[in-house]
Amino acid sequence: MTGITVVWLRSRLFRSYLRRFLLLWIAGKIANAATAAFLKLPPLAFRPGTELVVCAFELAVLVAFIRRANEDILLGNIGLRLPVALAPLVLLHFALSLALSLLA
């Protein structure tokens, strides 16, 4: 496995990261919205800079969990670097945040 492949995206390991990332996204969104409301800004508006910071924080937490469980070694043994393995989650974060802002 040299990069993002269908095998990786369909794997149960990636799906487990997806589930954890969704929970982190919800937590991040609540914190972001609360901060925005406190600053009298639209709570669910899409602000790219803020989204980038929140997304980086979510990924940092997820990476900490993965490293703590030594699963980065599992990914390494199949030739997958962590940034590559988790790249789809960045797209997911921005897609969800944008969709929510359009719905709000």
Added chain:
Amino acid sequence: MIAGDSITVSLGGRAILQSAFVDAVPGKITVLVGRSGAGKTTLFDILVGRRRPDGGQVRWNGERVPQPSLALLARRGLFYHPDRSWLALSLTAADHFALIGRSPDGDALGVTPWLGRPVGTLSGGELRLTELALGLALAPTVALLDEPFRGLEPRHREQVAAALRLLAERGTAVLYADHDVESVRRTADRLFSMEQGATRLVEGCRERPLHEWYHAWPM
């Protein structure tokens, strides 16, 4: 083939590795022996790019690897087994084999009975065998293992030793670290002894009688 050449590491002013050298040879089981804390794990961490050395280099097939990483070397044929569990505990053994796109290789390690169980529910021995079965299935050109026998009961030790021999017979360059004289004596084709951060190749280890092993042991 992987090699660590003139590897030097200091931590807090203390030299952990001093111009250490180790390599692995295709079709042979090479063992790095040394007491606990001698720097074996540090040397392995450097070989797979999990730690940067102060000096020295990692070579793959004789060529310097400027920035080694496990993923990069795995794509070239490395399998790395650290001294701790590295499988995703919520997934089953079968999920792990699906992830690498292979099936257990002839079930040399007898993992079939627990393929459907989450690996977090396996015993330490079953977990280790599952990890090594994945390594076998990956058909690596180099296998790097940190204390593969640690904490195993005799039955599982025999299976792990057989797996290492099977890898070597298939042409894999096997390099593992250990400090148990009996395990090493039964499996080693080549031996590097590590003392005070430096390594030396012990010639003719297969022919040595047991008392000489104990005499030469770096403890």
